[in-house]
């Protein structure tokens with residue numbers, strides 16, 4: 304379980320980026336949303352100790368982030384950054400995924416096993432000898448997830464995992480996220496894409512000016528006036544409301560309901 308207790312983060316002694324945030328989560332898919340500058344990245348960086356609290360505390364599976372190193376916390380909380388290509392530096396996919404487990408000091412055998420497993424999880428088997436830079440946008444995103452998975456973290460933070468991807472690649476990422484969740488990972492999705500929130504999240508946390516202003520289920524979240532927070536309503540919800548249908552999470556559900564009506 305991750306517990307964020309009355310967390311304040313003040314940059315350079317001035318900018319109050321987080322102001323008394325409280326949050327507890329475990330094995331669930333949470334969407335962390337809010338307008339630009341609301342504090343999402345700052346909060347996420349506290350969860351694996353990249354930032355330390357100015358005030359309050361963050362406890363990750365019993366570990367106080369102030370008392371543990373980023374390396375220790377990274378075994379429990381994996382962070383897949385936005386624009387993953389900036390992260391790659393090895394000559395091939397195998398070495399890229401092996402980098403994390405190598406740093407954990409694992410045996411060659413265990414490293415190989417983890418790399419194979421992580422590549423299988425994201426459907427990149429057979430890519431071991433390819434250069435990371437030769438991959439497509441969707442494949443790069445999957446590789447970034449594999450690199451983090453190879454550390455076997457319990458929690459995953461995914462920063463804008465589908466931004467810039469076409470529909471097919473975005474679908475692939477969504478499937479992987481659902482699978483990881485079913486396998487027991489807690490997933491925190493940072494996103495501006497409300498369609499993704501609608502489809503994937505069970506729970507939504509909304510930050511505004513460094514404060515948590517909403518924490519609840521996805522249906523309730525979409526009842527808020529999102530324009531106040533500079534967020535769009537998902538197209539699917541707008542369309543279903545216009546034609547008098549109920550709340551739908553995916554195009555498939557929507558089409559089924561339409562078919563039932565006719």
Ligand SMILES: Nc1ncnc2c1ncn2[C@@H]1O[C@H](COP(=O)(O)OP(=O)(O)OP(=O)(O)O)[C@@H](O)[C@H]1O
Pocket residue numbers: 314315318319320337338339340341342343344345346
């Ligand atoms: N290193 C820093 N030094 C000073 N201020 C910072 C620093 N990093 C972030 N901030 C400020 O803290 C506030 C929160 O930033 P943060 O990046 O956490 O927001 P965000 O919700 O992730 O935004 P976005 O959606 O644009 O990525 C912003 O006002 C930002 O300008």
